[in-house]
Amino acid sequence: MSSYSKLIIFIVVLLAISAAVLFIDSSTDNMNVAMPDISxxxxxxxxxxxxxxxxxxxxxxxxxxxxxxxxxxxxxxSLAKLHEVQSNFSSDIHGVHKDYINTVIDEVELKLKAVDLLKEAIDCFEVNSNYTGSNYGFEANDAMDQAVEYQNQRNSIVEDNPKLFK
Known part of the structure; x- marks a missing residue:
């Protein structure tokens, strides 16, 4: 084999290894870059x-x-960015990171539900339908309470795995 062929093979192998390293690290790096804005x-x-x-x-x-x-x-x-991070997961991403992102998604979805219910309550209160408004308000509060449970769960994930989170 000529030295030119060996050089070509070496470059191709080096590029393949570099691409693999970037692909493996990209999910975690992408998450680490996005999380401050999401938070x-x-x-x-x-x-x-x-x-x-x-x-x-x-x-x-x-x-x-x-x-x-x-x-x-x-x-x-936040939800849009979380789905973007989730869609960029590689197969080698740590399961803890997947659990974390899924937990945050569940949290934010419940918070959005609480917002929608609060807006329904406001609409009712504006037209003096206080009983119905109060019911929507209670439902909004319940949704937010559930979201806080997910928030506490994600905080526990971070506390239990400090080496996996920056």
Whole structure:
């Protein structure tokens, strides 16, 4: 075999190994890069949601609806990024990372449900249908409580696996 052929084979093998390393690390790296933005949007959504609830309790329905819409936008932004991370998982990604992302997705989906229920409650309160509005409010609270359970679960995943999370 000529030295030129050996050089070509060496370069091809080196490129294949480099591509494999990048592919294996890309899922985790992609997740690590995306998570700060995802977390920030979730926290912003939580703050907006809590403000919306406070405004409902103060009967400021217009501002409350604006805050609820903003919370929903933040949660939707997070959910879109989470699905992007999830779609980029390689077969070699650690199962803990998969569990983490799935848990965060479940959390955000429940928070979006809570936002939708809160907006329904606001609509009812605006037309003085207080009984129905209260029922929607209770359902929103239940959905948010379930979401907080997922939030606690994802925090436990991180605490139990500190070497897997940056």
């Amino acid at each position: 920030e949007s979730i926290v912003d959504g939580d703050n907006e949601y809590n403000e919306a609830v406070d405004l409902v309790n103060n009967k400021n329905f217009h501002k409350s609806k604006e805050k609820a819409e903003s919370a929903g936008d933040n949660y939707n932004k």
